[in-house]
Amino acid sequence: GAVVSQHPSWVICKSGTSVKIECRSLDFQATTMFWYRQFPKQSLMLMATSNEGSKATYEQGVEKDKFLINHASLTLSTLTVTSAHPEDSSFYICSARNFWDRRGNEKLFFGSGTQLSVL
Amino acid sequence: GENVEQHPSTLSVQEGDSAVIKCTYSDSASNYFPWYKQELGKRPQLIIDIRSNVGEKKDQRIAVTLNKTAKHFSLHITETQPEDSAVYFCAASRTGNQFYFGTGTSLTVIP
Numbered sequence: 337g338a339v340v341s342q343h344p345s346w347v348i349c350k351s352g353t354s355v356k357i358e359c360r361s362l363d364f365q366a367t368t369m370f371w372y373r374q375f376p377k378q379s380l381m382l383m384a385t386s387n388e389g390s391k392a393t394y395e396q397g398v399e400k401d402k403f404l405i406n407h408a409s410l411t412l413s414t415l416t417v418t419s420a421h422p423e424d425s426s427f428y429i430c431s432a433r434n435f436w437d438r439r440g441n442e443k444l445f446f447g448s449g450t451q452l453s454v455l
Numbered sequence: 456g457e458n459v460e461q462h463p464s465t466l467s468v469q470e471g472d473s474a475v476i477k478c479t480y481s482d483s484a485s486n487y488f489p490w491y492k493q494e495l496g497k498r499p500q501l502i503i504d505i506r507s508n509v510g511e512k513k514d515q516r517i518a519v520t521l522n523k524t525a526k527h528f529s530l531h532i533t534e535t536q537p538e539d540s541a542v543y544f545c546a547a548s549r550t551g552n553q554f555y556f557g558t559g560t561s562l563t564v565i566p
């Protein structure tokens with residue numbers, strides 16, 4: 337399958353600081369990447385859809401000024417949690433859509449996730 | 456938008472028995488239905504998927520069935536092993552759109 341790399345895998349930061357998380361598609365180009373937040377024992381909550389070369393589309397209730405998304409190339413999307421607070425502590429995970437065959441069928445592959453802890 | 460419901464939320468089976476997880480979806484335009492396995496602290500891994508032009512797909516001990524009329528699809532795991540213990544998510548999507556996930560099923564295989 338396609339490989340999606342996500343860094344860092346975990347980060348601890350002080351309240352008020354910003355944290356950047358990178359998501360890379362290693363062996364395919366991804367015009368669209370998705371960012372999710374996952375709480376323990378819960379499902380994946382879509383935060384935003386990241387589109388290469390254009391603004392991200394945020395889900396209702398997600399603050400776009402707090403969760404900055406940049407998708408500057410076909411293989412890299414970044415999520416920056418600005419002025420992080422303890423309530424932002426969570427498991428953040430990205431995914432990328434890969435067109436699997438010539439018929440346009442697609443599959444979704446996930447990064448390894450980032451555990452953010454804000455003190 | 457699409458709404459995906461998944462049942463049960465937890466499932467315990469004896470090693471060697473079968474496990475079945477069911478999902479329903481609401482958007483008849485959805486045409487792609489993947490299943491993911493997520494171990495604690497790890498990424499969801501695609502284990503099997505099915506497209507709307509197929510009714511059933513099998514890969515060794517794992518199979519997925521799709522009933523488009525009833526808008527439901529199921530994951531079947533036979534001869535379960537302890538390493539099958541994980542959280543399983545179903546999803547529904549239509550080409551070019553976002554993926555909608557079920558709420559997950561925590562499967563425990565008891566040795």
